[in-house]
Amino acid sequence: MSQNVKWFNEIGIADVAEVGGKNASLGEMYQNLTSEGVRVPNGFAVTSDAYVHLLDANNAWKELHEQLDNLDVTSVDALQTAGKKCRDIVYNCEIPADLKSDILSAYEKLKEEYGENLSVAVRSSATAEDSPEASFAGQNDTYLNIATADELLDAYKRCLASNFTDRSIHYKYDNGFDYLKVYLSVVVMKMVRSDIGASGVMFSLDTETGFKDVVFINAALGLGENVVQGTVNPDAFYVHKPTFNKGFRTVLKRSLGSKEKKMIFTDTINLDNIAVEYTKNIPTTKEEQSHFCLSDDDVMVLADYAIKVEKHYSEKAGYHKPMDMEWAKDGNDGHLYMVQARPETVQSQKHGNILEVYHMQESGKVLVTGQAIGTKIGQGKAHYIKGVEELDTFKAGEVLVADTTNPDWEPIMKIAAAIITNKGGRTCHAAILSRELGIPAVVGCDNATEVLADADKVTVSCAEGEDGHIYEGILKYEIQKTDLSNLPKTKTEIMMNLGNPDLAFSLSSLPVDGIGLARMEFIINEYIQAHPMALKHPEKVDDETRAKLQELTEAYSSMEDFFVKTLSEGVATLASAVYPKKCVVRMSDFKSNEYATLLGGTTFELKEDNPMIGFRGASRYAHPNYEEGFALECAAMKRVRDEMGFTNVTLMIPFCRRVQEGQKVIDTMAKYGLKQGENGLEIYVMCEIPNNVIQIDAFSKIFDGFSIGSNDLTQLTLGVDRDSEVVAFDYDERDEGVKEMIRLATEGCKRNNRHSGICGQAPSDYPEMAEYLVRLGIDSMSLNPDSVLKTIENIGKLEKSLGR
Template identity: 45%
Template sequence: MTDPAYVISLAQVRLADRPQVGDKNAWLGEMMEALSGGGVSVPDGFVVTVHSFREFLASNDLNEDLFEVLETVDVSDPDALARVSVEFRDRIAKAPFSHSFVQQVCQAVEALETRSPECSFSVRASLYGSPVSQLESKLNVHGGEGVIDAIKSLYVALFSERSISYRAYQGNSHREVSLAVTVQAMVRSDLSISGVMSTLDCQTGFDQVVLLNATYGLGEAVTKGMVNPDELCLYKTALEQGKSPVLRRKLGSKTQRLIYASDGSGVEAQPVDDEDARLFSLTDGEAEALGKLALCIEKYFGTPVDVEWAKDGLTEKLYILQANPARVETRAQSYERYQLKGGSSVLAQGRSIGQRIGSGVVRIVARTEDISSLRDGEVLVADHTDPDWEPAIKRASAIVTNRGGRTCHAAIIAREFGIPAVVGCGDATELLSTGQLVTVSCAEGDTGYVYDGQLPYEVERRNIGSMPDLPFQLMLNVGNPDRAFDFQRLPHAGVGLARLEFIINRMVGVHPNALLQYSSMPPSIRAQIDRQMAGYASPVEFFVQKLAEGIAMLAAAFAPHKVVVRLSDFKSNEYAHLIGGDQFEPLEENPMLGFRGSARFTSRSFAESFALECRAIKWVREEIGLTNVEIMVPFVRTLAEAQQVNDVLADNGLVRGEQGLRVIMMCELPANALMADEFLHYFDGFSIGSNDLTQLTLGLDRDSGLVAQQFDERNPAVKKLLQMAIGSCKKAGKYVGICGQGPSDHLDFAVWLMEQGIDSISLNPDSLVETWLHLSHVSNNA
């Protein structure tokens, strides 16, 4: 481009043109030119330039007096802000466009209509220096006159209260705002699906995944938080290697879709049928295709990206509507951990945003005109947030919404302002009341909770930029896949204990035999199973895939370090608590010493269920390619069981040694330590379970208040057994670690284990840094 122009074809725009076309248009034009060969399709369109905007202001004498007032207005004064905004929006709305401007825009519209007959248009803002616009898009716009009106509405919206306040909050000069406009042929996603994706996890900054949100209809429903979208997490390495990339699926409620308005212009919401809402809106194949497009864009621009996409319901073609650098809170050199120190009843729950905790008095806001009632430190509760609320939202201590996903307006604003948010609760506005004191916790994983009352909490901040060397490895105990991306930021050598029963309880919730025998279950149990398995093809596939997703999330987060997955170690009373569990589990006087561990895996009554566990692990290792997953076998009582469980694993395709598979035995019975040399013939090493080993050595139940005070992993008898186990592993040249609670609770016990030459200690995340520093100090001063 040389001379300033009113209108430029989007295909002619490049990154170097950002000052005249804005960031969004520059990226779109660059992708049209450079990435079309990689399958990236951008809808045809044109740009209304920054020059057009500046000339409009100048020709209507709107420059000096307007910006002088804007630069001095007190945006913390709602009344003053409203007066200035109303005055200037009115002046801009009444100011005319020049004849030549109107003529050029109409000609560009006609040319676009010639290339794309019967199309309507999207009209969006593109700001220079701000790839994410604060201005609302205009969709399903028709003809030159409609486009002219839409452009004017964007100019007007640039001086809304929220836009003025946002620029002031960001420290940006009003005078330097450079607004261009994107006009594109609409993709008919009103007849199909659309959404957004990001090439990193925006919560933690973990950059080895693509997070993909999808819904029926136009994608504005996702960005505005009108729906709880489906969410898929894709593993980049699997995408690049042509393997199955899906790490996790979360079914959204998708109660409505945005479609073209019945009067022919604009858009409107339409209810989604219950049957469609219970299905994922996109297939794994479509998710994979979108993930590859995201990687193509990220690779070209050399930075993680946020992308808006849409599928045309007429042509079945995928389009990229927008791409820009991803926004994420980076805390690479520090670790911040919020932890509740009390408990109360849960009033509402949804998707957690921000990993923080906030408390305050509830303020339910139903309409835009009511947002001014929000006071400093209150908890904003709404059906969904509106962009016009932004000047007031930063006063909130937390946000709670009925609708929305991780990329909705409320989520984006919460991250930007550092406010905890729980989105997509469904009925928070009904469950909570204005004036009610609550605590909003986003520090417990993917699910956020609203608790009754003001609960105490603490914030731990650690500098983890560089940690001292140790003579052995420290690993992590991680039971919740939702926290995997967060915990992987800690210094670590992998996961020493991932409990499969935690994943089954949290992500499945149904007894595997009840799923295998679904058709013979009582109607009430089948109804519960139906609710749990919504979106999955069958009860069995639901179990296998959800289990695989939980394992894969952990394995991908900590790759290439090993992740030791312990096969399910539910006791019979714990299995009975799962949906349908009471139909299959025996009543045992002492479940701890009963039907558990390898006895269950080698039993005919549990053979089919155990085969499902093996299928899930095999899927993660072979289909996704996460061969860093290793297997841990719990509660092996005899050498005969050791042989049998290896045979059963092999029968299910998990052969020790194939594709580097290691099978570790949980050393947790006195017999395991006493006969360690013999047990090690069947396994690649030991992971010591100090909890059960201590109970069985001392003959006490740590859950009994009468004798629990005697429970101590540092007891001489326990230590003697530990020395035997560690010594046998060292003699055999095999791995030995510990994953029990003891080292997390007792620093002196961790030091003793280090002195015994153990290969690794697996710790709870909250004790890792402190233990690491203490062990380093002892090691350096030994």
Template identity: 50%
Template sequence: MSKQSPPVIWFERLARGDVARVGGKNASLGEMVQNLAAKGIRVPDGFATTADAYWQFIDANRLREPITARLADLAAGKATLADTGEAIRSLILHGDWPADLAAAVGEAYAALAERAGHADVAVAVRSSATAEDLPDASFAGQQESFLNITGEAALLDACRRCYASLFTDRAISYRQVKGFEHMKVALSIGVQRMVRSDLAGAGVMFSIDTETGFDKVVLIDAAWGLGETVVQGTVEPDEYQVFKPLLDDRSLVPIIEKKRGQKAQKLIYATGEQPTRLVPTAKAERAAFVLNDAEILTLARWAVAIEAHYGCPMDIEWAKDGETDEIFIVQARPETVQARRAAGVFKSYRITQKGRRLVSGLAIGDAAVTGRVCLIESADDIGRFIDGAVLVTATTDPDWVPIMKRAAAIITDHGGRTSHAAIVSRELGLPAIVGTGYATELLHFEQEVTVSCAEGDQGFVYEGQATIEEEALDVAGLPATRTDVMLNLANPAAAFRWWRLPADGVGLARMEFVISNAVRVHPMALVRYDALKDEAAKRDIAALTAGHADKTDYFVDKLALGLARLAAALHPKPVIIRMSDFKTNEYAGLLGGAEFEPAEENPMLGFRGASRYYSPRYREGFALECRAIRRLRAEMGFKNVIVMIPFCRSVEEADKVLAVMAENGLKRGEDGLKVFVMCEIPSNVILAADFASRFDGFSIGSNDLTQLTLGVDRDSADLAELFDEEDAAVKWMIARVIAEARKAGAKIGLCGQAPSDNPDFAAFLVKAGIHSISVSPDSFIAVKRAVAAAERAQDEKEIHA
């Protein structure tokens, strides 16, 4: 060994330019120790063996020639991958340590123990290949890691096994796919003081949304015990999302997602031959979150600092020490999938004519495919896999990669968004659904299914072949417009899919969608829980609200989190959230709702919208809605949120609603709060000036306005030909209210379907002077172009006039 290349280097003497010497993983650890400790980011102490040390071990045992010969036989088809890997690993495992190399490792381990303050310090022994963590190759999990290793002899044995893991079947296969020459890749070993996360928790985080590439959130997965269960996908972890732009304000808590995972197992320390063991978690652990809000925000701030230092999105592993309550970063590498995705073009998928829903889980990617199920329960049976099939299994590890890349889609029982199955599926560009719980029990071999990851955070498996419509959306070169073109959004789970669209904000976010899908409980059933008569509903509500001492807090928490994702998607642009606009029959369908809703002959024109908010029947429920909006704006920091009141029949009703809102901490004008009103009743047009004196803006709901202007039930099949948003009477109403709003200095927009269906209607709105048009995301590009064309035509007409 040359003096210029010592066999062991401490992390604090390494930097990211040292990949050739110590591999990507160890170079990154050194980079963080050197540059990020001043920002409070803790990295466990440790050292790395060098690539030169690996080659010294190989040459001391005369292994280059036999390894090269085995690989040549594999390339020539004279040997199988399994036989080749096993033979090479056996050669390495039977190798002897050169005395000076063993001494160097032993001396470093003794020094690490002295730094830690006790002999036989427990360490993690991790592989770090010199070709890993590159922009186009992650090598995720290709080599082995060994945890809770104590003593010099056990450390040297673990290091030898790390060297051998450079030639696992999966590692050989991955290098072949990526075009790396086997004998030009060396292995460095990171020896890092163990964090006692077996007594607390650990996990993975990304400084970007892994499914959409949305760059304003940090995604954190967390489970009890050592972090390998999260990486390997053997548990369903907690999932947290934090909104990065608001993290600098320490008075805010911009956590926009908190999902409690099942966390059925945890990996802990063991004694004897196996240094770790998998055990069931306690009932209390499964019911609790691994991290509190302060810890979530700390990790998110660290992710932002690490991303800023490296200048690219990052994939980070963290661990919490159960003895000291300190949190540490144990690995950081560049994110390799979304970072390479083209910014200007993305695909949109729409699923129609779909069969019965069979199973659901977390969606990985945003595509959809059909195919036949190939159910494989054990890695021993992967030889049975059929190319182009939908792989269904309990979980995957790197041994599965050779068949994963031949699959049309992947479905697993276990795992979260940072599991092995999720990471590899993203890298391969495959749709995957992970953490389904029961896919291996509910799906069967050769069953025809549709795998849909195109409907938001949740992925669905449907029976049979659905119709899949694929559209390439190119936002590059879209023309600028004076008229704002905004989005109609309802589903928080799908909101981040559209962040690349150059929209001017969200013109309509429907609160009732969040209530029906995320909350699921009638707010009055939470306010009056003790008096509920429906015992079955009472039991269901008790299960949903477990962990909330005050059941109304459940409503506020769930609603605020759901709305936060909508508010975050296009922040800091305005997001107009319409307060709940259920009809009584829809409210009655919520858990516990039947006891609080009257039976109406015509709910469309009944007890809905503004009339509910000040009524004794619902006033306390509306107060919970106001609390959620207040939390969204004041505690999370989404000041871009505008509140909108639906179906407000009179100015007197407007005054009552505004008074109730003020009582609940939402006073128009205070802390920049703007309040809009829907224009969907003829009285809103007739008295537009009076409404404008009470509200900051209008949003024309053209469906209801058409219904009430023409006297046509919009849901009536018999009257369908009469329901026309472009009827002259309707257009007169729209033009009139636009003129009145502009005269009063109030903003006015439209959130109906007509501009999406007909460019001429968009032109009519532009000519009438509308400020904004809000459309469904899949219509955005067409409407944006139609509006630009209408503005050009209008400008040319004025020039020639």
């Protein structure tokens, strides 16, 4: 058996020393997962023994030692000079005859399997690659669409030479590897024709928060290098693993990337040209940019692959092992293939029960926004670097601003306070390396280099959800550290209020008993942006508004489909953060003046003098002016529960004035497929109008539970508009009359065996109100996330003193 070449069916994860991380993992998947439906292209490894054999046969070790033994890696000039000489030494080596014969024989055998027109991918596979401590992301070269024996041998040598790229040398230095002890194996595998398909990267957890219940997929048209290197803003998809494993096949959440270009193969290859190019980028069409590059069915196939890969590697390791994977869709056969899998190297290395949360303490002028990488905050002087020739001008502690970062830039990335790029998604190498380095980064900003070119000091915040914000100046922030192992378990359920899906995964680690108030309004305002009735009846709005609606919904099959999918995915994302714990979702509670601000809203909304007590909440749902809009809300919530599998979602009706109105809403929901009790559906009502308290026995006959909205209950009990500057001083949720209302409501729930909760500001703002509620025996309190930990501590002490 040849020591130079090993086929995928001969190697596995235990063979890293011989074939490198990439080959070992491909062999592992090929041997163990193809029988489970995971497609892996066949191929072979040219081993690390072959690498040593080639350097031995050419007496190259001595020359390499001369370049590397006394190298000052911190000197950019010295690194660049030594790196080029080392690459030349290796590339100029002759391939020994036996090695050449073995490679070409294996290539011919692969052609027997796939046909004479086979092209192959030739990829580097380092023997220290993909260890849990270091990913070696993007350190070595890959050559695609190799279609002749001469091209294959040339690409093989180029891969070996890339063991000494500047970035690879520096990376070895940073991670304590001996430059000459990291051997290189090479992958030769069937080329998946993603140049006429799509490709990307996926993780079996959320890369920013470590939330382990999702698969995260980035996708772009063409070859995968654009996604990996961060030169395009890709489409993004999330799939929820627990519901997927129960048989539900839906996208949890998606975002459309601009995908400005795609990488395809070049027509001609000149092997005499030192700067050999096998690929090129071309612009994508407007049609390609405005639609997702994967179907939902494709996303489900990839999620299935990711779950199976993670399960296999976890079982093999004996512990949960999140994975970082590359995939490609072949434009010829339409199939999806796994082309790489490695251990995730950042979130999986975090241990302990210390919750570290960064909070901005000041607000300021937002200069640029993009996708947040990590959840930290960084500050410093902005420094725009145009290209590799300017790297030596960058100083430690500055904020790196670039169009896109190449892995060659790793020496300056590690000393940056933060990183900002125009391009890239959450799975590009720049994002992976910034996570590995523990440095906040904001990618995909589009115009960062333009806006920040002359900026002075900036604050880069990744602590406000999925959007990263670059603020002008140095702003104050704090780092809150909590030892979760010391928190008590309270008898009173502590839940959180949450309306922004972008914060859901980052808050999933909070030790709460669920979400007590998930507001629809944020999702409608921020993601849908259009009035439901305008989407239902675009023919009733003016031409300009209709054009905007069409642009907004272009990626979807219809305007109604856009509303239903966007709302359902937003709500499901909130529910996923606490699954299978309860998530109480309040149906829309916009006031008429707020609805009017949505796209097309003025066509459908009446002007009211006092919208706070006007056409809002339950009164809208069965009314001819809005029933069709409510039907869309119901369709979205039915999708969340029945199609997406989030039966932990309880629905709640706001501002329900009378019992008869409540019954009418229940009947209307049933009409649109949300039948109380069916599939475990519970329907709560907000207890926020004095009549809800006075008639709580009657309301209890039609609703399954109550959530006290202390904000509106206070206003309506005291007759105070808290937004009025003249009388706002009289607004106080601690007033004895308000407290009496809350007591009567809580006792009424107990009397009728109904759930009692509170989701207003009171327990978040006033510890004494939280204590009052505990003494009343309320079932749950839903708090703002920043109040949760302190309230748990306080209530734990109180319950202990009360002997509970």
